[in-house]
Amino acid sequence: MKKTLIKFGVLLLLAVFAVGCSKGNASSEKEEAEVDDVIDVVWYPNESGEDLKSSRDEIGRVIADATGKKVEHHLTTDYAIAIETLVNNNADVAFMGAQGYIEANKSNDAIQPIVVPTGPSGTLDDAVYHSWLAVNVDDQENYKKDGEYSLDTIADKKFSFVSNSSTSGFKVPSASxxxxxxxxxxYKDLTEEDLMEGGPLFSQVLFGNSHQGSAVNLLDGNADVAAFCDTCVENYVEVAEGEENKEGSVYKVKDDAAQPFNKVAGKEFTLMSVTPVLNAPFAANMDTLGEEDFKKLQEALSADEVANNEGIFVPEDSGESALFFKTDKERFAPAEDKWFDPIRELQ
Known part of the structure; x- marks a missing residue:
């Protein structure tokens, strides 16, 4: 009788354990199913501001309509976090700079480009934006030699980069x-690593963690020279003197500029260097997104309907904040990994 009870007890425990495992597996399968029904999009700090929410939401709507899945946006305050989120299979899609894409692809070859915003021609031939080195307008003469802007003058200055994963806010200017x-x-032995800290070239090095942050480092006096790009600050500044993206041109922060520029409204800076940079891609983690949804997204984002969507490609003269502006034939176009080789060659 005692042995029978013991056997019954063991069987009961095994039954309970089996039920528990069954529930656990069912729960896991449910969670996996829920994950499969969601496309997670991660954004760099530059594109995470509240003023760009309408652009993010409209792009999310296109992704949702194309795939029939829910879209969740993940905003970040750090380049590395955004990149690692995609690399480590915790996101399906990211809008990232060329350098960030290259780093992600090197860490995980499942990371591949979906589309890239074109230039005004509607092709990738002129799909570029611009990396700036800027100085405060009142100090601009201090950065000239024989009447011309010279990199010699930035030695021993306080310098602000964006992030060491930024294409236009670090990789391109550091290469120059x-x-x-x-x-x-x-300085014959100077290295990229040397540029990330004070000495031997700069007296102090700051990182803004976004292009907006780097620009504000300059304008609030924490940096003497700053690297940032045109497209990430165009919602907050306007040309006060000269032409867009021309060395020597002066930009002024708009009086009604959103954060973080609201605290430096009205301040001016001068461009001492302007360098074209390959446009940033939307990239996918093929392991989490899958080939089918990848093709759906590439087709949807490249379509005329998106190119003509004023919620995504906002008319330049609208006065609205946006991720992408329409000046002529701008649209999204598919791009292959090798298109980014010119940035790889800066390594």
Whole structure:
């Protein structure tokens, strides 16, 4: 009788364990199913501001309509977090700079480009934006030699980059700075790593963590020179003197500029250097998104309907804040991994 009770007890425990495992597996399968019905989109700090919510939401609507799935937006305050979120299979799609894409693809070859915003021609031939080196307008003469702007003048200054994963806010300007200074005996051994900290070239190095943050570092006096790009600050500034994206042109922060520029409204800066940079892609994690949804997104985003959607490609003269503006034939176009090789060659 005792042995029978013991056997019954063991069987009961096994039954309970089996039921528990069955429930656990069912729960896991449910969670996986829920994850499969959601497309997670992660955004860099530059595109995470409240003023760009309407652009993010409209792009999310296109993604949802194309796939029949729910879209969840993940906003970040750090480039590395956005990149790692995609690389580590915690997001399906990201809008990221060329350098960030290259880093992500190097870490996980499942990361592939979906589309890239074109230039005014509607092709990738002129799909570029611009990396700026800027100085405060009152100090601009201090950055000239023989009447011309010179990189020699930035030595021993307080310098602000965006992030070491930023294309136009670090990779491109650092390549130009290294190419210039390593020709000089004093700086012949200068490396990219040296540019990330005070000395041997700069007296102090700051990182804005976004293009907006780097620009504000300059305008509030924490930095003497700052690297940031045109497209990430165009919602907050306007040309006060000269032409867009021309060396020597002066930009002024709009009086009604949104955060973080509201605290430096009216301040001006001058461009001492302007360098074209390949446009940023929407990239996918093929392991989490899947080939079917990848093709749906590429087709939907490249369609004329999106190109003509004024909620995505906002008319330049609208006065509204947006991620993308329409000046002529701008649209999204598919791009292959090799299109980013010119940025890879800066490594």
């Amino acid at each position: 700075i290294l190419a210039h200074f390593t020709e000089q005996e004093e």
